[in-house]
Amino acid sequence: MAAAFAYYDDEAGGYFKDLAAAVAVPTESQHAAGLPHMRRYLDGLMAPTLTPLGYECRVYDNPVEGAGPVLLASRVEDPSLPTMLCYGHGDVVMGMEGRWQNGRDPWRLSFEGEKVYGRGTADNKGQHLLHIAALRTVLETRGKLGFNHKLCIEMGEENGSRGFREVIQAHRADFAADAFFSSDGPRTVRERPNITLGNRGGCQFDLIVDLRDGGHHSGNWGGLLANPGIILAHAIASITDAKGRILIDAWRPPLPDWVRELVKDAKRDSGANAPEIDEDWGEPGLAPMEKVVGWNSFEVLAFTTGTPERPVNAIPPKAQARCALRFVVGTKAEDILPSLRRHLDARGFQNVEIRTPPGANPIRFGASRTDPNHPFVKWVRGALDRAAGAPCDVLPNSGGSNVTEIIGTELGIPYIWLPLSYTGCSQHAPDEHILKPLMREGLGHLTSIYWDLGDEQDGYRK
Amino acid sequence: MSRSEAINQTLAYFDRTSGGYFDDLAKLCAIPTESQNPARLPEMRQYLAEVMVPRFEAMGYGCKVYENPVAGCGPVLLATRIEDPALPTILCYGHGDVVLGMEGRWDNGRDPWKLSFEGDKVYGRGVVDNKGQHLVHIAALKAIIAKRGKLGFNHKFLIEMGEENGSKGLKEIVEANTADFAADAFFASDGPRTEMSKPNITLGNRGCINFNLVVDLREGGHHSGNWGGLLANPGIILAHALSTIVDEHGKILVDGWRPEVPTHVREVLVGLDREAGPGAPVIDDAWGEPGFSRMEKVSAFNSFEVLAYTTGTPERPVNAIPPKARATCQLRYVHGTDEANLIANLRRHLDAKGFGNVRIDPPPASNDGRFFASRTDPRHPWAKWMKSAVERGSNHPCGVLPNSGGSNMTHIIQFILKAPIAWFPLSYAGCSQHAPNEHMLKPLMREGMRHVTGIYWDLGDPESAYRP
Numbered sequence: 004m005a006a007a008f009a010y011y012d013d014e015a016g017g018y019f020k021d022l023a024a025a026v027a028v029p030t031e032s033q034h035a036a037g038l039p040h041m042r043r044y045l046d047g048l049m050a051p052t053l054t055p056l057g058y059e060c061r062v063y064d065n066p067v068e069g070a071g072p073v074l075l076a077s078r079v080e081d082p083s084l085p086t087m088l089c090y091g092h093g094d095v096v097m098g099m100e101g102r103w104q105n106g107r108d109p110w111r112l113s114f115e116g117e118k119v120y121g122r123g124t125a126d127n128k129g130q131h132l133l134h135i136a137a138l139r140t141v142l143e144t145r146g147k148l149g150f151n152h153k154l155c156i157e158m159g160e161e162n163g164s165r166g167f168r169e170v171i172q173a174h175r176a177d178f179a180a181d182a183f184f185s186s187d188g189p190r191t192v193r194e195r196p197n198i199t200l201g202n203r204g205g206c207q208f209d210l211i212v213d214l215r216d217g218g219h220h221s222g223n224w225g226g227l228l229a230n231p232g233i234i235l236a237h238a239i240a241s242i243t244d245a246k247g248r249i250l251i252d253a254w255r256p257p258l259p260d261w262v263r264e265l266v267k268d269a270k271r272d273s274g275a276n277a278p279e280i281d282e283d284w285g286e287p288g289l290a291p292m293e294k295v296v297g298w299n300s301f302e303v304l305a306f307t308t309g310t311p312e313r314p315v316n317a318i319p320p321k322a323q324a325r326c327a328l329r330f331v332v333g334t335k336a337e338d339i340l341p342s343l344r345r346h347l348d349a350r351g352f353q354n355v356e357i358r359t360p361p362g363a364n365p366i367r368f369g370a371s372r373t374d375p376n377h378p379f380v381k382w383v384r385g386a387l388d389r390a391a392g393a394p395c396d397v398l399p400n401s402g403g404s405n406v407t408e409i410i411g412t413e414l415g416i417p418y419i420w421l422p423l424s425y426t427g428c429s430q431h432a433p434d435e436h437i438l439k440p441l442m443r444e445g446l447g448h449l450t451s452i453y454w455d456l457g458d459e460q461d462g463y464r465k
Numbered sequence: 466m467s468r469s470e471a472i473n474q475t476l477a478y479f480d481r482t483s484g485g486y487f488d489d490l491a492k493l494c495a496i497p498t499e500s501q502n503p504a505r506l507p508e509m510r511q512y513l514a515e516v517m518v519p520r521f522e523a524m525g526y527g528c529k530v531y532e533n534p535v536a537g538c539g540p541v542l543l544a545t546r547i548e549d550p551a552l553p554t555i556l557c558y559g560h561g562d563v564v565l566g567m568e569g570r571w572d573n574g575r576d577p578w579k580l581s582f583e584g585d586k587v588y589g590r591g592v593v594d595n596k597g598q599h600l601v602h603i604a605a606l607k608a609i610i611a612k613r614g615k616l617g618f619n620h621k622f623l624i625e626m627g628e629e630n631g632s633k634g635l636k637e638i639v640e641a642n643t644a645d646f647a648a649d650a651f652f653a654s655d656g657p658r659t660e661m662s663k664p665n666i667t668l669g670n671r672g673c674i675n676f677n678l679v680v681d682l683r684e685g686g687h688h689s690g691n692w693g694g695l696l697a698n699p700g701i702i703l704a705h706a707l708s709t710i711v712d713e714h715g716k717i718l719v720d721g722w723r724p725e726v727p728t729h730v731r732e733v734l735v736g737l738d739r740e741a742g743p744g745a746p747v748i749d750d751a752w753g754e755p756g757f758s759r760m761e762k763v764s765a766f767n768s769f770e771v772l773a774y775t776t777g778t779p780e781r782p783v784n785a786i787p788p789k790a791r792a793t794c795q796l797r798y799v800h801g802t803d804e805a806n807l808i809a810n811l812r813r814h815l816d817a818k819g820f821g822n823v824r825i826d827p828p829p830a831s832n833d834g835r836f837f838a839s840r841t842d843p844r845h846p847w848a849k850w851m852k853s854a855v856e857r858g859s860n861h862p863c864g865v866l867p868n869s870g871g872s873n874m875t876h877i878i879q880f881i882l883k884a885p886i887a888w889f890p891l892s893y894a895g896c897s898q899h900a901p902n903e904h905m906l907k908p909l910m911r912e913g914m915r916h917v918t919g920i921y922w923d924l925g926d927p928e929s930a931y932r933p
Contacts, residue, residue: 203690205784215746222671222871223657223894225768225797226753227739228746230715232771232792236704237713245705245819247698278683281697291695300693303700305782306790309773314793314832316673318770324700325782329693351713360782403690431688 007140007450011443018136018446019119023112024048025093025128026121032071032094032162041071041158044093049074049156056139058154063174067166071158075177079151085465086151087456088180088416090406091131092160092187095123102433109435118436125437126430130186130423131156133442137449141457149457153180157406163367164406171413181465182379183410183418184452186445189426191271191398193441196391196448198383199420201400202407203299203329204370206339210235210324211356218309218317231322232308238347238355239324243301247284253342256333258289258297261375262399266292269396272426295402299330325360331400332372339366369408371418372400379417382463383452387421390451421448468922472858475608475918479911486604486914487587491580492516493561493596494589500539500562500630509539509626512561517542517624524607526622531642535634539626543645547619553933554619555924556648556884557606558874559599560628560655563591570901577903588904593892597905598654598913599624601891605918609925617925621648625874631834632874639881649933650847651884652924654917656869657894659760660740661909664916665864666851667888669840669879671797673872674807675772675828678703678792682822686777686785699790700776706815706823707792711769715752721810724801726765733843733865734760742895763870767798772832793828799868800840836872839879839886843867847885850931851920855889857929858919889916 010017028044031037042062050060058076065072071094079086098109099122107113109122123129134154141148155178157167171178191197212231219228243249269292273280285294294300308322309315328339335342340357347355373380375397387395407418423445429435455461479486496512499505518528521544531541539562547554566577567590575581577590591597602622609616623646625635639646659665680699687696711717737760739748753762762768776790777783796807803810808825815823827833841848843865855863869888878884891913897903923929 203693205690214749217900219746220871220899221768221770221772221795222673222797222869223763224746225671225770225795225870226715226757226762226766227748227759229749229752230770232774233707233711233715233769234713236707236771236774239701239704240708243701245702247694247701278687278692278696280695281682284697285694294694295691298694300689301701302689302693302698302786303704303776303790304689304784304787305775305777305779306700306704307773307775307779308771309793311773311775311791311793314675314773314829316675316772316795316832316834319773322771322774323779325777325779327689327693327784329690401690402693403688426691 004447004450006144007137007446008443010136010140011446018132019112021132022124022129025132026112026123027110029098029110030094030158031097032159033097035069037094038069038071041094044158045072045074045156049093052135053154056142061177063170065159065166066169070162070165073158073167073170074156076154078148080147081151084150085181085463086153086179088178088183088410089134089152089154090183090185090410091134091156092127092158093156094158094161095126096161096431098122099433104434107434117439119439120434120436122435125424125428125435127187129437129442133423133446133449134186136446137453140450141453145457147457148453149459149462153178160406167406168409168413171409175413178414180414180416182416182463184383184421186421186423187405188401188422189424189428190422191269191396193272193425195396196387196421197396197398198387199398199401199422200375200380201332201372201418202368202370202405203331203400203402204336204366204408205368205404206328206330206336206366207360208326208340209358209360210238210326211321211358212354213321213356215320218315218319221316221318224318228318230318232319234354235308235322235324238352239303241346241350248286249299249301251342251346253335253338254299254328256299256331258293262297263293265375265397265399266290266296296399297331299328299334302327329402329404330370332370334370336366336369368404369412371408371411373417373419375399377417379463380419383419386452386455387448389455390448468919471608471612471922472915472918474612475604475914476911478604479914486600487580490592490597490600493600494580494591495578497566497578498562498626499565500627501565503537506537506539509562512626513540513542513624517561520603521622524610529645531638533627533634534637538630538633541626541635541638542624544622546616548615549619552618553649553931554621554647556646556651556878557602557620557622558651558653559602560595560625562626562629563594564629564899566590567901572902575902585907586904587907588902590903592903592905593896594898594903595628595655597910598891601910601914601917602654605914605921608918609921613925615925616921617930621646628873635874636877636881639877643881646882648882648884650931651878651886652851652889652920654889654891654913655873656871656890657892657896658890659864659866660738661742661893662740663861663864664855664859665866665890666848666855667866667869667890668843668848668886669800669868670836670838670873670875671799671868671870672804672838673795673797673834673836675793675795675832675834676808677826677828678706678794679789679824679826680822681789681824683788686783686787689784689786692786696786698786700787703776703790703792703823706820707771709814709818716754717767717769719811719814721803721806722767722796722798724767724799726761729843730765730867731761733867734758734764737864737866742893744895764867765799767796767802770795793832797870797872798838800838802838804837837876838868839876840868841879841886845885847887847931851887854920854923855916857923858916
């Protein structure tokens with residue numbers, strides 16, 4: 004533990020030096036210009052860091068054109084020991100240069116009091132570097148980890164993890180592990196660590212009412228021609244009620260008692276500038292965290308008909324809405340769109356077309372949730388409680404969407420996230436930052452958990 | 466001297482390849498009087514001063530140009546020919562302004578400001594809306610004066626230069642000069658026939674009010690994963706609000722927006738249909754007020770439209786709950802609707818349905834035209850006189866439309882000047898009047914010339930004249 008903190012506290016040569024080098028590579032995955040930096044991050048930073056720790060590194064090209072490669076670093080000490088899989092992503096969202104306060108450069112660390120600013124400090128470079136630091140400490144102290152370890156770094160998480168599933172599918176044996184343990188995102192509440200056992204899935208689709216070519220004069224034709232904007236509004240209004248309650252039966256998931264039990268009293272930090280929660284929105288009778296963690300939510304992300312910037316007196320020919328369903332485990336993902344089709348047809352909306360957005364899968368991410376009674380969950384809970392000196396929180400899944408389901412489905416293993424940041428960290432905005440004391444605490448937890456993992460007495464045994 | 470001789474003279478003028486109707490029309494269309502383009506204000510004056518005033522003065526009309534009290538809007542011409550104060554006075558109307566030329570978007574490289582002759586069609590901006598139509602009236606009046614030596618009635622011709630921009634200022638000008646504009650009856654041509662193959666008169670228009678519905682919940686978007694289920698989605702709320710205003714088949718559900726349809730209105734609409742010609746959209750007969758005929762939907766009832774709707778960033782949707790949704794909406798409404806309380810009734814409706822969070826805002830300035838409904842009773846003597854005058858010169862019965870579906874300045878004439886209204890449209894619905902490729906059908910306009918000349922002839926003939 005002391006060794007880990009010495010590394011963290013050595014601002015000139017330790018963690019922050021490594022973090023500065025990682026942040027300096029502008030690995031923006033949301034535009035093509037970021038692509039050359041992806042390999043540089045893996046070959047220039049990750050492999051040289053991991054190889055000396057006895058990891059064997061392999062970079063997999065992404066089968067999706069324009070999407071970044073995936074690194075797998077493996078350290079196998081003894082095939083009879085359990086194998087842990089850790090994940091990080093080296094790509095970041097756009098730098099948003101010029102929009103940061105105090106003239107901060109997103110690609111350089113800015114130290115201001117307890118905060119350290121830079122793109123990727125929290126999401127996710129700073130977090131996977133902490134895992135590497137904890138692993139190195141255990142290795143150097145014990146001479147071995149005491150378990151087998153694989154570290155996977157992908158370079159396209161902020162762009163939908165395109166190709167990630169295909170890479171794993173093509174190399175299942177390489178990625179095989181007994182359990183998944185990683186860090187990304189914020190804690191539920193800043194003061195207390197929590198583990199997160201999965202995520203909501205995300206399904207995007209367009210609803211389109213395309214009636215005819217061109218607009219027609221609303222005076223001459225008003226009353227004679229169906230208005231696609233009105234039809235689409237009605238179709239949307241049939242999907243949820245006016246307070247956001249989902250009306251499609253197949254979209255209403257089971258809500259297990261254990262999930263309710265875990266989250267019914269859970270609080271969550273909303274972060275700086277958080278919006279005020281609309282208490283009467285969403286599924287009636289559910290607590291706020293139950294709505295996010297235990298239930299599905301339908302959104303109209305965008306809707307357009309006519310020419311909103313300069314409306315004219317014409318019946319528009321077409322209306323289109325980009326919609327999304329965030330869904331929890333228990334929702335039949337493959338039936339989301341077919342059940343919507345049946346729902347619309349039953350209400351006379353045959354003229355509302357459901358279409359997959361161009362260049363996307365309707366199910367970008369599946370839903371995932373490890374059983375809280377799984378031995379690995381119990382083990383990590385115990386290890387974290389020991390490290391933190393207090394009971395930690397367990398979140399059945401996050402509200403957002405990520406690669407967890409891919410790991411769970413393709414590798415068939417339990418998964419646990421230990422988020423190290425906090426909700427106010429502006430992770431997808433200008434001024435992304437970490438809190439130094441919080442990350443230090445996280446490093447302590449990681450080191451303790453990895454130490455225990457390799458302990459002959461306390462270690463996790465599958 | 467006879468009706469048919471006057472008609473033959475105007476038809477000869479229409480058919481002449483040189484020095485006739487189309488030469489005159491070409492001069493009118495060459496002036497790009499786009500009223501939606503503020504840079505065209507000089508062309509508005511030019512149109513009146515160069516091609517209208519000299520024409521009317523040569524026909525013995527006294528001309529007066531009224532400056533528009535609304536800044537940036539074109540002037541109004543009133544040409545007046547009083548033959549005998551004891552005779553009835555007929556008011557005619559035309560608008561010299563046009564919608565935008567939309568240069569480059571016309572097929573076959575047509576220039577909107579030049580006439581293109583292609584078979585039965587003559588293309589050009591304003592050929593039907595409205596330059597070609599008021600030129601027919603001018604030609605007919607000129608022929609009557611030439612043949613008879615007089616009209617046989619008093620006549621006033623109003624030319625405005627801002628119809629396509631909402632007729633801004635016209636009401637104020639007429640109100641301030643009611644004696645100048647006063648008339649016993651209104652007879653003018655604009656727009657399309659309801660059925661291409663049959664003439665009709667139109668006794669008014671629907672009113673029109675545009676407004677925005679806005680749901681503005683908070684600043685900025687919020688991640689739909691972290692917040693989905695906790696934050697109200699304005700796009701969903703606005704969709705629900707709209708769904709309470711009309712049902713999914715366009716039936717209006719707002720109290721106060723559903724007018725009674727008088728029996729005499731239903732009666733005149735029996736047998737009328739919409740025949741828009743080739744290229745017209747397929748009519749959705751399941752849309753609109755259930756049980757109503759097509760023409761009842763357009764001429765006897767109101768229609769609600771979502772003209773535009775936006776939430777989020779439709780050009781590049783992101784995974785965020787949008788903060789705001791906005792729909793620009795429109796109600797076209799007929800005479801008899803409580804037009805003083807249109808918005809108040811909507812407010813009450815939304816509040817009653819729980820949509821207190823849906824704001825009713827003014828429409829965007831670029832689309833804020835407000836028109837009031839008008840309708841002369843089909844049983845009015847002027848309507849009856851016009852119908853029979855048209856029928857004297859036609860093999861078809863003349864349809865009577867209580868009002869058009871569109872909106873214009875008719876209410877100013879009906880309610881300020883208190884004159885009965887009869888529009889006699891000379892175009893057809895497929896004429897692309899507000900789009901590229903505006904055109905007239907030569908045979909249809911020629912038939913219109915024949916009718917209009919006959920009507921003016923009868924108006925001045927003591928045997929058949931209209932006596933208010």
